[in-house]
Amino acid sequence: MQKRPMNQMFSPARRDVLKGLGALGLTGAAGLTPRRARAATAMNYMCWEGYDKASIIDPFEAANDVEIAIDLITDSPGGFAKLAAGAWRDFDVVSSDSPWIQRMGPAAIAEFIEAAEFADVYDGFYDQFRAPFAPLEFEGQITGLPTRWGWVGPTVNTEYDSLEAWSSYDPCFDPAYKDKICVLDWGDWPIMPMALHAGINPYEELDDAALNEIRLVLRALFKNTRAVVADLSVAQKGLMDGSFRTLIGGGTYCTSALRKDGMKHIQSIVPEPRNGLKQGIIWMEATGIVKDPVDLSKAKALLRHLVSPEVAVELAWTEATCNLVPSKEAEALFSDDQKDVLQMDYMWEAWDKSQFHNVAPNIDQMLEIWQQELAAAN
The missing domain is CATH 3.40.190.10 (Periplasmic binding protein-like II)
Known part of the structure; x- marks a missing residue:
């Protein structure tokens, strides 16, 4: 195997290598419409590859009479920097690595969610991810929900x-x-x-x-x-x-x-x-609602959709990679082979031996x- 030159610049995030985009940071989505020009039937969603699967997005669009424009990110800091620089006004929902969803709170670009309103969602999570969940809180307020981890x-x-x-x-x-x-x-x-x-x-x-x-x-x-x-x-x-x-x-x-x-x-x-x-x-991805979305009810609906057991299985099993999800209710929907691929028999031992990434x-x-x-x- 040819050894890579050791003075070559590093790639800042794990998805870069999958997309072949090096350190470009993020890719603009065609048809992304600024918030002020959008109707309630259009949403802008910033996310990692995998969250844009047709089997995830299409059913939500059909059920909610909405069209979602996707902006794929290839590194979390780049996506956050774009939002913090003012692009938060152009998005409704974002899925990224959890430290950056948490940082939407102190950056004043998060639409905080109420634990009571999502109590049924938390009830379906493994105990380790239920509220209060510090990695996604800022000053006691919730900046988002966990979606994938490993x-x-x-x-x-x-x-x-x-x-x-x-x-x-x-x-x-x-x-x-x-x-x-x-x-x-x-x-x-x-x-x-x-x-x-x-x-x-x-x-x-x-x-x-x-x-x-x-x-x-x-x-x-x-x-x-x-x-x-x-x-x-x-x-x-x-x-x-x-x-x-x-x-x-x-x-x-x-x-x-x-x-x-x-x-x-x-x-x-x-x-x-x-x-x-x-x-x-432990690394984790999460999804948050951006401050003042065009339609808050639909933004919350998308958040609920992404953490629902059926969609969690779709999100766990993508073309590029497969990952664990926080939904305990989803576990019964995985086949034995899928559980084996995801090393579910080892996941809590790994959890107990690990620091949480921040x-x-x-x-x-x-x-x-x-x-x-x-x-x-x-």
Whole structure:
């Protein structure tokens, strides 16, 4: 496998590699009409790929006499920046990574929802996602509802290695694994696990000493790494043929499509806690209503639609990737094979061993360190 040049710019989000858009940020949707020019029969929806499936959108449009214009995003910070810069006035609903839905609150661009009004929805969720749910609250107000989730941990092909070997991230630094490690060049996703392995909680405010420890652990990682890649298909190919023993920085988002294709010997797990810190990371997507939508009742209806059990199954099972959903009621609608693909038998163990992903206070500095060490490793 050809090694990717280590001084190449990183891709800022995991979906970039699926869309082949690099770090463009977002793609404009044709026919997107500003709010002031729209009737109540038109909605503008900003979302990740998958949420725009015809089997999700078409029934809602038919049932609610509305046409939805889709604006696909390829990275959450870019989508949020667009909204915060004033485009919130042009949208009704947005589905993105949960930290950015939460940040719509302090940015004063969220239409807060009432827990009592959505009590029946929360009742259908797993207990872990029911109100009060801090990751989607701002000053006690609810900025959105969870829609999909998964975990970040080592991805392992058990035909070439054992899950037990990855009960920690130690193999990343073991000479026996030199040139057998693939690190995904996906912004903060590979940085966070390495910080946790070094005994540093990256979701807290960090001093210079802690940032230097992150620098050192990344330097050691790159020294033992065969490839740093942004292209998911390249990473998956190396994992399948044994060129890579693991993928670092992806987790279930990397695993699901391979397992869907029958490769059940490929799994994503979470290492055991180390230095008093959980070593996995729970990522989550959520959906929120943008402040002052054209038709609030239809915006709420779309939110309800997306978290309903039947639609949750559609959202979980997409062409590009398959992911868990917060709906407990949806679990009965999955086939046994789908449950196996999604590693449902392992999901709460992964949850219990993981930190919940949020926007890290020092993320800009950590990304800068990543780039510096990546360039120096070349």
